[in-house]
Amino acid sequence: MDWIVYGVITLIKTAVLLFVLLTAVAYATLMERKVLGFMQLRLGPNRVGPWGLLQPLADGVKLFFKEDISLPVSEPRLYAIAPWVTAVAAITPFLAIPFADTVAPETVEVFGRTVDLAQYGIHRGVIADLPGAVLFILAISSLSTYGVVLGGWASDNRYSLLGGIRVTAQMISYELSLGMAVVGVLLVAGSMRLTEIVDAQARLPFIVYQPLGFVLYLTAAFAEACRTPFDLIECENELVAGYHTEYSSMKFGLFQLAEYAHIITVSAVAVTLYLGGWQGPWLPSGLWFVLKTGALVFFFIWVRATYPRVRYDQLMSFGWKVLLPLSLANILATGCAVAWWG
């Protein structure tokens, strides 16, 4: 009996989270256009709805009704599946991210029977409180690379191919640094369970203990999310949108969705690992989480308005020669500190 209640509550949580996340993705596009607009002496979208607020809706409808151009590509199945791989891989990590303190009471009464939700942590603001949540997130978000590579390969377009090749090299160099940067947090928290990591930050967020780790994570996250200055795989000016040149309609829409979902995911992970997650005074915990994530997303957009794009070889050398040694040094220092004081 209890497991039905668990299942229903988890389903509701998943549905709400998915709805909020997809809405957030849609509004991240609006936010990007608005913020870029204001930074660049423009207005951004302001035609659809008050202050352009319905623009994401209009964009979605437009993409949905656009013709899905079917090209005589060499690998039609891969071509069709690639956007889905990327989109799913970008959204799935949210399963493991704690987005609020509690979302349900510890016990509920169903048909006169008391069900203890706290037993499996069902009442908490996380869908799956995995013991290896950090590994899960790293593993799943790496999968999005496959979508890009396959999409670039299957498009039968040389620009897309170059974009796909770039993404493999970029991901190998940056996933490593990303993972290494996170290790520092794991050492400090002594756990891979994200809820425990957030709980451990009740007094002080880990950015205080891990300032270098935070910077390294964020830098690698820019590469992971393929944002300026590391947006080499889809740079319009060289590769004419790169891997998604040949995509249209909702397939293109899925790639776009994945891009913004990726930004939100890496921001949310950064918030959880370094900025105290949902912890915060006065405001409800879920709101804190949204605010912190929103601030990081804003930072992503801000950087886009400020920096040029690095070159392919510079990206590689930066990843291997700067980020990786620094993150290894960070692990060493953190390990020593934990061993000494811990």
Next chain:
Amino acid sequence: MGRGGVYPRPLITRCKRHPKEKSLSQVKENRTRGEIRPVLAQRYADGWGVGAKRGRLQPSASPPFAATRRQVSVEKPMSQYPERLILNVGPQHPSTHGVLRVVVELEGEVVVRCTPDIGYLHRGIEKLMEARTYQQCLPLTDRIDYLAGSANNLGFVLAVEKLLGVEVPPRARYIRVIIAEMTRIASHLFWLGTHAHDLGAMTPLFYAFREREQLMDLFEAVAGGRLFPCYFRIGGLARDLPDGWTTEVREFCRTFPDKMKDYETLLTRNPIWIRRTRDVGVLTVDEVLDYGLSGPVARGSGIAWDVRRADPYCGYEEFDFVVPVGQNGDTYDRYLVRLEEMRQSCRIIEQALDRLPEGDIAVDDPTITYPKKTDVYTRIESLIQHFLLVEEGIRVPEGEVFHHTEAPKGELAFFIVSDGTSRPFRVRARTPSFVNLQVLSKLAEGRLLADLIALIGTIDIVLADVDR
């Protein structure tokens, strides 16, 4: 009138040297002596770039992919290199600044060979001119380099005036200088925005266009057109300046240097920008001279060749301005040179405004200048004069003329052959973009694809200017 014969003489395509610079060695000597480039030199000394590295004079000779570069063999057919990828960049591509097509042979991302293919915007302007009167040719020159319409007007008008042997009144001359320098700023602003955008920096584009828009409004106020003002006329100007125009130009010149700080804070000391442009596309003095490059591309390599200074026209010798020159000849230096040129153009405009005299805006010659409209309506002589000028055009004495000017993108020269009628027998425009583009394949070989985009930007081409 039989037209269409090919003029038998070879046409001048190479850049002329400064009269004082008799030989190549002297050019080099001038370069190292650093005569006319105190501004940038001072900046480097102040650590304007990054640290002490900036001080070195010799550009680094080794490209980053020297090994690949050695493999380049133009003779071998493509089939011997199955791993090579041929990529068509353009003619429809966001970063080729128009309809340039570059056939790129790639090994991985390294450009092994690149061949620019031009002609997609060829309108046959030089040929079209042969069937038009000299006045009717003017609007065509606007369209040669559509980002610097007035600069082209100026080149053509000066060439025809040279053939006619007339000198425009001082007021017209000063106004021409003001408009030409404003055009230079507008063109450089457009270059700055697009070049930065090519390298992924979005924001400078919008900042640059904010100022460019002001200039466009000023052109519109004075001439009616924005991109194609066509304000200059053979023998003077179309009309006098509107009221309050000079005040607005002064205001622009006052605020512009401050606004340039916006671009500089975004780019000049930005480490990514420096890495993307430093040591990319290095041009030595010899290469510049061999290819006949001109304009900021040549000055970026330290050659102080500026027609305004070397062979002054329009009274440029009266103005106090610096010809900025780079040291390393790389993309970053050309960027600094163009920024400095905008400041210097501002100085020239201010000086011209200070000295702007009252008086006529066109020569007082009934065979060249249109009569006043009121006279056309009331006096039979003026009516006839007007009729003749419109129907027949300006009769230009037989002969040939070469006149070069410093357009924003480099040396723009017109070579006109007149057979004594009111239509040119042959016109040849030596446009800077066409000549400067030739060096692209040399610069891009052995570099990365991303550098190719940066190089197209740094040469500052306009395809209308290349193809004519």
